[in-house]
Amino acid sequence: MRVADYVCLDLETTGLNPKTDKIIEIGAVRVESGKVTGTFESLVNPGRPLEERIAALTGLKDEELKSAPGIAEILSEIMEFVKDAVLLGHSVLFDYSFLKKAAVNQRMTFERQGIDTLRIARRYLPELESRSLDSLCGHYKIPHRAHRALEDAMATCALYDKLWEDFHGAEDAEKIFAPVSLHYQVKRESPITPAQKERLYKLLVRHKLITDYDLSCLTKNEASRYTDLILAKYGR
Numbered sequence: 001m002r003v004a005d006y007v008c009l010d011l012e013t014t015g016l017n018p019k020t021d022k023i024i025e026i027g028a029v030r031v032e033s034g035k036v037t038g039t040f041e042s043l044v045n046p047g048r049p050l051e052e053r054i055a056a057l058t059g060l061k062d063e064e065l066k067s068a069p070g071i072a073e074i075l076s077e078i079m080e081f082v083k084d085a086v087l088l089g090h091s092v093l094f095d096y097s098f099l100k101k102a103a104v105n106q107r108m109t110f111e112r113q114g115i116d117t118l119r120i121a122r123r124y125l126p127e128l129e130s131r132s133l134d135s136l137c138g139h140y141k142i143p144h145r146a147h148r149a150l151e152d153a154m155a156t157c158a159l160y161d162k163l164w165e166d167f168h169g170a171e172d173a174e175k176i177f178a179p180v181s182l183h184y185q186v187k188r189e190s191p192i193t194p195a196q197k198e199r200l201y202k203l204l205v206r207h208k209l210i211t212d213y214d215l216s217c218l219t220k221n222e223a224s225r226y227t228d229l230i231l232a233k234y235g236r
Contacts, residue, residue, distance in 0.1 A: 002164055003115060003179060004034045007085040010152040011095045012058050014046050018097040018186070022046035023071055024060060026099075027149025028081055029157050031088075036157065040081045041150040043068035047217025058147045062212075070217060071102045079108065086179045087114040090133045090156045097184040104188050105219075113179035117159050123176050124167045133159070189219040196223040203227065207234045 008029040015021035023044045030038040043060070045068045055061060078099070089095045092114040103110035121131040128139060137144035137155050140162045145151040167173055197215050200223060204211060207230065218226065 001174065002034075002168065002177065003086055003088075005032050005085065006088045006115065007031070007082050008088040008153045008157045008160075009082070009092070009095045009099070010089060010149045010156065011098050012060070012147060012149050013098055014048065014050060014054055016094075018094075018101050018184070021098075022048065023098050023102065024050070024054075024065055025058070025149040026074070026078055027151070027153040028078065029150070029153045030081065030085070031157060036154075038081070039150060039153075040078060042074050042078075044074065045070050045214070045217070047214035049212040072106055075102055075106050075108070079103070079110070082112075084112075087112050087182065088156060088160055089114065089116060090136075090152070090159070091118045092116045093182055093184065096182045097186070100184050101186045101189075104186050107188070112182050114182045115160070115177065115179050117156055117163060120160075120163050120167070120176055123172075124163065124170065189221060192216065192218040192220055192223040196220065196227070200227055200230075203230050203234075209234075 008031065010027045011023050012025035013021050013023055024046050025044060026040065026042050028040040029036055043065055045065050047070065049062050050060065050065070087096060093116070096112065096114060100110045118131060121128070121136055125131060128135065133152060133155060134144060134146045136159055140159065142155055142158045142162070144155040164177065168177065170176070192215060200215055203209070209230070213226065215223070
């Protein structure tokens with residue numbers, strides 16, 4: 001049976017590791033009874049400069065992100081948009097893991113079921129050279145502006161419709177199209193302490209360093225790693 005009510009989620013991030021990378025854009029589409037009934041879109045300040053490859057991939061610039069809200073500022077808003085809906089995504093566990101980490105850091109719970117269009121495409125379209133979202137949109141002639149969150153989310157909704165149209169009659173379709181529980185284990189990270197922030201400021205001043213990092217956005221672990229890097233390179 002087709003899931004007709006869901007929220008399609010897509011994130012742009014500073015990298016691929018939810019333990020060390022940050023969200024830079026959130027896009028979400030609410031679908032009810034098979035129809036789009038709402039969208040959510042926001043840039044997110046990661047508190048760090050973008051790597052050149054990420055800036056080139058997304059077209060986003062540090063100047064845009066510096067004026068955007070931090071994830072803690074908009075988390076309640078995106079959670080209210082998602083509510084308890086099934087999540088749809090292309091490699092949905094990737095987006096879920098980043099959002100769950102952000103939720104846990106704000107003492108929120110975020111347990112969901114999800115449907116993965118990449119899993120469906122791998123099952124039914126093994127002959128394709130690539131099953132990336134961009135390639136699948138090309139295969140199905142779905143208009144798509146890649147690597148911007150809301151556009152990717154809208155494209156994933158359209159892809160889900162196409163996959164269902166083509167393969168819902170397959171013998172194992174009931175299983176492949178069914179939502180499954182999403183699992184990502186994450187521990188809460190505490191924010192940087194006042195003592196850590198003061199020590200970092202002193203090191204930066206002492207060594208005449210200018211940082212692109214927003215120190216207030218660092219976690220305790222990130223602050224410790226950043227301090228260790230400065231000490232290793234410049235000494236005390």
